[in-house]
Amino acid sequence: MPAAPAAAPTFAPRTRATLEQLASSGQLKLLQMIEGPMDATVRLRGSGTVACFCSNNYLGLANHHEVVEAGIEGLRRYGAGTASVRFICGTFECHERLEKRLAHFTGLPAAYTFTSCWNANEAVFPTLGEPGDLILSDELNHASIIDGIRLAVSIKKGLLRGVYRHGDLDDLRAKLAAARSNPEVTGTIWVVTDGVFSMEGDIADLPAIRGLCDEFGAMLVVDDSHGTGVMGRTGRGTHEHWSMPATRIDCLTSTLGKALGGAAGGYVAGSREMIELLVQRGRPTLFSNAVPATVACSAEKAIAILEREPERVARLRANVAAARTGIVEAGFSVLDSPTAICPIIVHDTAKAIAMSKRLLELGVFVIGFGHPVVPEGHARLRVQISAAHGREHIDALIGGLRTLRREFPA
Secondary structure (H helix, E strand, C coil), rough: CCCCCCCCCHHHHHHHHHHHHHHHHHCCCCCCCCCCCCEEEEEEEECEEEECCCCCCCCCCCCCCHHHHHHHHHHHHCCCCCCHHHHHHHHHHHHHHHHHHHHHCCCCCCEECCCCCHHHHHHHHHHEEEEEEEEEEEEECCCHHHHHHHHHHHHHCCCCCEECCCCHHHHHHHHHHHHCCCCCCCCCCCEECCCCCCCCECCCCCCHHHHHHHHHHHEEEEECCCCCCCCCCCCCHHHCCCCCCCCCEEEEEECCCCCCCCCCCHHHCCCCCCCCCCCCCCCHCCCCCCHHHHHHHHHHHHHHHHHHHCCHHHHHHHHHHHHHHHHHHHCCCCCCCCCEEEEEEEEEEHHHHHHHHHHHHHCCEEECCCCCCCCCCCCEEEEEEEEEEECCHHHHHHHHHHHHHHHCCC
């Protein structure tokens, strides 16, 4: 007769306890089911048609007929999947076209695609970093950057990491100076930052950071997932917003899953040698299938439309200005920023979720974010603006916020 286990299994009861605690505190997240395409409005199961202000569809290209048709044609021509990683038999001509288009669009010599920007960020430092290197990361960088650094440090002993205070150039300078006198730092110093910070909606001062990198001989890595298609006169990104040549960024990562059609996929752009090293040793593409052809074709078409129609960026900028003005007039404060992310801080997670539910009842789809997505005490409604929004959608948003102001006193 087998011996009884030393202790009762713990996973099921502790998981139930966690879920019950989330439900009782009003923090349990519910998956909302959309029954149609992403656009300025969406058809939401149980709520009907609502104005969508929580999507990354910044340029309104997710449902653009040319983007959709390009994906359908890619499906017909190349099939449903690559059935292989890139270096075996998973590189199709649509990947080559997309990567050439991305290099031209970013203004950098070469680009390489991944199934997501998360995978791209997971590839950068574990592939490019070596023992004796130091990675300095803004404290509010995206989780994919944080996890990519953690992975790199865990697999390459002697690779060092540090964090500088969010947007604090004095703190970054101090840490760079300390690194130059640290005998353990024998290799490359990397400084990594988001271009647009996804929860704050603010932007990195790239020229100033570049200046510090030049002064201390460091490499600059920028994740511009929320800046691509949004920032700058032609939507090239945060560097264009600052009138900064792309070549002043050593390594640029971004996504195809937001402004550029919204399907999936990410990429790294940089020097030809850097990209070739990622091709040779980047584990997320060595051991995972390539971006599906339909996604590659849709994304290439989305970039072509952006290059052909820069007025989409201007329309987005006008919508952002109108929304930010309206949010303030409705009685809320929002960070002064040119980005399409407009966070309204309400502090308490349960309150943010309750406010989100009330907005949905009013026909406005905005998500409330709390811990662990943002720190405790910094819960917020994150309003995201699209070029697809019309005046009637922005009016619905502002009307809903006025109702919240009456029903949820500060």
